Amino acid sequence: MKKILQYFVILLFSFSTVAQNEIKLSNLQCEMLVNPLGIDVLQPRLSWQIITDKSEVEQTTYQILVASSAEKLASNNADLWDSGKVESNASVNVIYAGKKLNGKDEAYWKVKISTNRGETQWSEIAYWSMGILTYADWKSTRWIGYNQLFPGDSVSQFSKLSARYIRKQIDLNKNVKKAKVYIMGMGLYELYINGEKIGNYVLAPVPTDYTKNVKYNVFDVTSQLKQGENVLGTILGNGRFFAMRQEYKPYKIKSFGFPKMALQLDIEYEDGTSETIKTDETWKFTPNGPIRSNNEYDGEVYDARKEITNWNNVGFDDENWLNLTWVEEPGGFPEAQMTPNMKVMGEVKPISIAATKTGSYILDMGQNMVGWLQLKVKGNSGDKVTMKFAESLKEDGSLYIANLRDARVTDEYILKGEGEEIWEPKFIYHGFRFVEVSGYNYKPAITDFVGKVVYDDMETTGSFECSNPTMNQIFKNAYWGIRGNYKGMPIDCPQRNERQPWLGDRTTGAYGESFIFDNQTLYAKWLDDIKFSQTLDGGIPDVAPAFWRYYGDGVTWQGAYIKVADMLYNQFADENVIKNHYPYMKKWMAYMEANYLKNDLMDKDKYGDWCVPPESLEIIRSQDPTRLTDGEVLSSAFYYHLLQIMKKFAHIINATENDISHYDDLSERIKMAFNKKYLNTSTFSYANNTVTANVLPLAFGMVPEELKQKVFQNMVHEVEVTKQGHVSTGVVGIQFLMRTLTENGRGDLAYKLASNKTYPSWGYMVENGATTIWELWNGNTADPEMNSQNHVMLLGDLLVWYYENMAGIKSNPDYPGFKQIIMKPDFKAGLNYVNASYKSIHGLIKSHWKQNKSKLSWNITIPVNTSALVYLPTANASKVKINKDRLDKSSENYKTEEDRLVLELKSGTYSININ
Ligand code: BGC
Numbered sequence: 001m002k003k004i005l006q007y008f009v010i011l012l013f014s015f016s017t018v019a020q021n022e023i024k025l026s027n028l029q030c031e032m033l034v035n036p037l038g039i040d041v042l043q044p045r046l047s048w049q050i051i052t053d054k055s056e057v058e059q060t061t062y063q064i065l066v067a068s069s070a071e072k073l074a075s076n077n078a079d080l081w082d083s084g085k086v087e088s089n090a091s092v093n094v095i096y097a098g099k100k101l102n103g104k105d106e107a108y109w110k111v112k113i114s115t116n117r118g119e120t121q122w123s124e125i126a127y128w129s130m131g132i133l134t135y136a137d138w139k140s141t142r143w144i145g146y147n148q149l150f151p152g153d154s155v156s157q158f159s160k161l162s163a164r165y166i167r168k169q170i171d172l173n174k175n176v177k178k179a180k181v182y183i184m185g186m187g188l189y190e191l192y193i194n195g196e197k198i199g200n201y202v203l204a205p206v207p208t209d210y211t212k213n214v215k216y217n218v219f220d221v222t223s224q225l226k227q228g229e230n231v232l233g234t235i236l237g238n239g240r241f242f243a244m245r246q247e248y249k250p251y252k253i254k255s256f257g258f259p260k261m262a263l264q265l266d267i268e269y270e271d272g273t274s275e276t277i278k279t280d281e282t283w284k285f286t287p288n289g290p291i292r293s294n295n296e297y298d299g300e301v302y303d304a305r306k307e308i309t310n311w312n313n314v315g316f317d318d319e320n321w322l323n324l325t326w327v328e329e330p331g332g333f334p335e336a337q338m339t340p341n342m343k344v345m346g347e348v349k350p351i352s353i354a355a356t357k358t359g360s361y362i363l364d365m366g367q368n369m370v371g372w373l374q375l376k377v378k379g380n381s382g383d384k385v386t387m388k389f390a391e392s393l394k395e396d397g398s399l400y401i402a403n404l405r406d407a408r409v410t411d412e413y414i415l416k417g418e419g420e421e422i423w424e425p426k427f428i429y430h431g432f433r434f435v436e437v438s439g440y441n442y443k444p445a446i447t448d449f450v451g452k453v454v455y456d457d458m459e460t461t462g463s464f465e466c467s468n469p470t471m472n473q474i475f476k477n478a479y480w481g482i483r484g485n486y487k488g489m490p491i492d493c494p495q496r497n498e499r500q501p502w503l504g505d506r507t508t509g510a511y512g513e514s515f516i517f518d519n520q521t522l523y524a525k526w527l528d529d530i531k532f533s534q535t536l537d538g539g540i541p542d543v544a545p546a547f548w549r550y551y552g553d554g555v556t557w558q559g560a561y562i563k564v565a566d567m568l569y570n571q572f573a574d575e576n577v578i579k580n581h582y583p584y585m586k587k588w589m590a591y592m593e594a595n596y597l598k599n600d601l602m603d604k605d606k607y608g609d610w611c612v613p614p615e616s617l618e619i620i621r622s623q624d625p626t627r628l629t630d631g632e633v634l635s636s637a638f639y640y641h642l643l644q645i646m647k648k649f650a651h652i653i654n655a656t657e658n659d660i661s662h663y664d665d666l667s668e669r670i671k672m673a674f675n676k677k678y679l680n681t682s683t684f685s686y687a688n689n690t691v692t693a694n695v696l697p698l699a700f701g702m703v704p705e706e707l708k709q710k711v712f713q714n715m716v717h718e719v720e721v722t723k724q725g726h727v728s729t730g731v732v733g734i735q736f737l738m739r740t741l742t743e744n745g746r747g748d749l750a751y752k753l754a755s756n757k758t759y760p761s762w763g764y765m766v767e768n769g770a771t772t773i774w775e776l777w778n779g780n781t782a783d784p785e786m787n788s789q790n791h792v793m794l795l796g797d798l799l800v801w802y803y804e805n806m807a808g809i810k811s812n813p814d815y816p817g818f819k820q821i822i823m824k825p826d827f828k829a830g831l832n833y834v835n836a837s838y839k840s841i842h843g844l845i846k847s848h849w850k851q852n853k854s855k856l857s858w859n860i861t862i863p864v865n866t867s868a869l870v871y872l873p874t875a876n877a878s879k880v881k882i883n884k885d886r887l888d889k890s891s892e893n894y895k896t897e898e899d900r901l902v903l904e905l906k907s908g909t910y911s912i913n914i915n
Helices: 002-016 070-074 469-484 509-513 520-532 560-572 575-596 631-652 657-678 691-700 705-722 737-743 747-755 762-767 798-807
Strands: 023-030 045-052 059-067 106-115 126-129 164-172 176-186 188-193 213-220 228-237 260-269 274-278 284-286 291-295 299-303 333-336 342-348 352-355 361-377 384-390 410-414 421-423 430-438 449-456 462-466 820-823 833-840 843-851 856-872 880-882 894-897 900-914
Touching: 023 106, 023 126, 045 106, 045 843, 045 856, 059 070, 070 106, 164 260, 164 274, 176 228, 228 260, 228 291, 342 361, 361 384, 361 410, 361 469, 449 469, 462 469, 462 798, 469 509, 469 747, 469 762, 469 798, 509 560, 509 798, 520 560, 520 575, 560 575, 560 631, 575 631, 631 657, 631 691, 657 691, 691 705, 691 737, 705 737, 705 747, 737 747, 737 798, 747 762, 747 798, 798 833, 833 856
Parallel strands: 213 333, 299 410, 820 856
Antiparallel strands: 023 045, 059 106, 106 126, 164 228, 164 284, 176 188, 176 213, 176 260, 188 228, 260 274, 291 299, 342 449, 352 361, 361 421, 361 430, 361 449, 384 410, 384 430, 462 833, 833 843, 843 856, 856 900, 880 900, 894 900
């Protein structure tokens, strides 16, 4: 962990010290720098960024050196790999091609490049080490646990199990040179050495289907160990592992058993010897610590009177503790965790505290947030403070909890009575804006409470602001909703008794999110979750990891597997995900074809165009056939779309001609059957003429060319006239609506949808006090049974549209990872200005434009070693100035496309003015 910190310091330092006109390298990354201590990819990918004040800089060659020690690398003794000078402009995802690496090997590397504007020195030295690569290398490390309930524990609909406090004293009789610990702690763990918590994570590790794969975390703990006695301590919480509603619906919900752990501590001594400490039956534990219960849905109960002073440090007498026993392995293969753990990523201070008639207090955090509440309290030993969480209030001012179903969402803190006590939970989280706190015999101060915002430790990479305040608030709501629903996997919602990684919620959502968060490793992990949940015959579930065993065999939900992989390729140039998952995707496509293709149409759908605005404001699911789109229409069109993407993947990985021709033939057949059955050539509409039924074939290129305009006009009529400029789609149609309108010339109508404040719209949510995105368009009035106030699926392609169509920041599909940027804002849609930025894997992209009737100014930044196609809203070059030079006199190359000039610009910052 420390190493990672150091790393970031180096990185920031080199950013701020770049001298004018020098070309330097920074941000050296191995597999995205998640945890360079534990890489279990045999051929890691290396990336770097070029920083310089010079413009129009392109890399022409690189040379990478990798050595087994820093000393060797310093003297250019690249005993692992010398790439030689390679003529290439690749600066991201360069695959290590040196000597075969073994488990726990260390690798130090640096890179030097030449560019069209000069050479660099060798970069700073960066580092990674390999994780434990084979099952055999976990050898005699034992999984330990204790398969038994203790007093106070219960297995029921509301299961309870106290956290387990584990300790092991070790005696080291030499000076430690280096030490690394590898830990698997299920469901959740915290690790301590000599009383100090290791790492700044919470709720670790990321959840998986533990019967399929189990994530281990790695930490450098050199500075925590000392010669003499040391104590390793862990606390195990339940997370998704132990009976969380499993007893309630055992047929549906997976259970993994009692918490358990396995740990290896590798120590190298200064005298050259080494030792490995491993979990075994000599480790001791107590179930009698202060965390009496921890259940993700129901909350945490903490009895401070039961705190055990010094339990994780030397000098504690553990004589009365029990010995852990050898327990069965969870079953899953151990893997290095390549996506970050969760962390407290921010704090929220309540904006008000109000007394209720019953003597409790209601806190308003001012924001629907995900995490927990930290409190400061005084009282007598045994006093109990209770916190209950909700997203909104009822009219009488009390908590609205009807939409949480049976989640109890209640934390309890029992005081030890020793002056001021500060507490926050460890193994649960809540989704909430309001908290009712009770049990006080005095009026607590508002400053006694802090909301902790908890989600995956990932960087915010995008910003967006524009001239429309409603759109800005929607953006903010999306930002809060997305980050709250990252929990080591993308979940549907953070508050009710669900919190499941539903595939269909992120099919396109993941793409929009990628403009705001560095979500690459999270989604790469999720694709693995999906892969691991695939059945032998090829089916994939609706929820992955399949904590809920739903194998509904739809296309629109399951299609997320392929769409998210495409997003990772497009946004992050991640070819590996295509290579790794292609066989499984192909298998699923074939499975669907074999089982559900009838008369060249896909006859299987489970959820329909989920959550369309219904006929009455109180209901969840519409029964009105004019609002619903036939399942065969949805799944056939979507399957056609997926075939196109599979074809693209097949080209990327050089799959056989057979694959490609199969995708071609089948998609042709589906298109024909689809148009034959559903296209009405006199009304130019599909099926029952819902917007969704029309937008899918338009977006996927299924409409015969000569009818495209007419079908589009018909759909526009539906949106503009029939629905009076409002959305009428559910989760499926909304993924394509904004871009399809804009790319066919009606950006103004898309803008109307985005800026609307009346029902149904995103702005309607804002008008009604939403600070996140709702599950339902009618989320303020609908039945509470399925009505989360923090779901992100209705965002559809809205965020993609913000960035690609309004800001003009889009990766050219032919040059993934923003190697070439398409900057083509729709200036006519209705906005007066946009100011957006996106930190791509190649560097920071900026687009800031402002216009009035006579003038447009546009400032753009294009990262080093990339280029941009910049579309100007005029065909008249003499009106354009770039960095003060008139375009017609400058040496820039440009071409004209329809009524626009298109410039190809290399890296740098440009100020464009059009009069
Ligand atoms: C979830 C959704 C999910 C849907 C599928 C709901 O309960 O919250 O987000 O996609 O079920 O039916």
